Amino acid sequence: MFKNQLKPNLWVDKYSDYLFNFTIIKVNDSEIAKDLISETFLAGLKSKDNFKGEASERTWLTSILKRKIIDHYRKINSNKVKAEVRITYSDEESEGDWLEEQLSDPYDKNAEDLILNTELGTAIHNCLDNLNEKHALIFKMKTIDNFDTETICKEFDISPSNLWVIIHRVRKTMIDCLNQNWF
Amino acid sequence: MKCEDAGQVCDKNQYKEASFWEKLKLKVHLLYCRTCREYTKKNDKLSIVFKKSNLKIMSLHDKKNLKEQIRQEITK
Numbered sequence: 001m002f003k004n005q006l007k008p009n010l011w012v013d014k015y016s017d018y019l020f021n022f023t024i025i026k027v028n029d030s031e032i033a034k035d036l037i038s039e040t041f042l043a044g045l046k047s048k049d050n051f052k053g054e055a056s057e058r059t060w061l062t063s064i065l066k067r068k069i070i071d072h073y074r075k076i077n078s079n080k081v082k083a084e085v086r087i088t089y090s091d092e093e094s095e096g097d098w099l100e101e102q103l104s105d106p107y108d109k110n111a112e113d114l115i116l117n118t119e120l121g122t123a124i125h126n127c128l129d130n131l132n133e134k135h136a137l138i139f140k141m142k143t144i145d146n147f148d149t150e151t152i153c154k155e156f157d158i159s160p161s162n163l164w165v166i167i168h169r170v171r172k173t174m175i176d177c178l179n180q181n182w183f
Numbered sequence: 184m185k186c187e188d189a190g191q192v193c194d195k196n197q198y199k200e201a202s203f204w205e206k207l208k209l210k211v212h213l214l215y216c217r218t219c220r221e222y223t224k225k226n227d228k229l230s231i232v233f234k235k236s237n238l239k240i241m242s243l244h245d246k247k248n249l250k251e252q253i254r255q256e257i258t259k
Contacts, residue, residue: 037241117237183225
């Protein structure tokens with residue numbers, strides 16, 4: 001059977017944006033998100049022998065990240081003891097850990113547009129995964145961060161016409177990939 | 184205007200980087216070219232989908248730092 005393998009030197013290029021968006025939705029602060037992702041990668045390296053290769057690398061890293069986010073919630077929660085805020089079930093009949101359940105369910109947000117955004121975000125990232133990493137990065141910088149052409153060309157040492165060829169290729173691939181569900 | 188050029192102007196236009204003349208030539212081309220009309224429609228939709236998704240990306244600077252952290256940890 002084919003087993004997935006870990007390639008830590010590619011983690012940042014392949015998964016940092018996916019994990020970043022995943023975290024921002026949960027913690028709503030980009031600095032905290034960056035710290036949590038950094039902790040996730042380091043924890044991943046430390047426990048890489050535990051990776052059995054059954055899940056994808058991204059799923060495995062996401063599960064570590066979820067633990068980190070739960071720890072983060074716990075830390076905030078324990079800081080609020082004075083205000084008597086306890087984030088867990090208050091009645092005895094409900095079993096389980098409220099915090100963990102909130103995180104394990106991707107449909108946990110009340111706001112419908114947030115659900116839509118999470119799903120759409122995942123769909124976009126799944127499509128971006130099929131692309132050459134450099135092309136994906138150039139496209140993301142241009143489309144999500146609105147970098148101007150000159151800055152990107154300098155950063156990647158390419159000509160503007162190279163850039164537009166890459167953008168065209170990526171846009172066509174993205175249109176095909178997202179076509180079925182989102183267009 | 185060839186379809187190839189029309190596609191590229193259409194892409195540039197998604198980022199507001201097409202010149203006035205390019206846009207004009209594209210408009211004329213679209214009058215008679217169904218394939219490019221179709222691409223333009225989908226391309227516009229892709230831009231809307233991305234706006235709606237509200238995605239964020241990590242800055243190159245932060246990514247470089249992260250890579251460096253990982254590199255140091257691996258070579259430890």
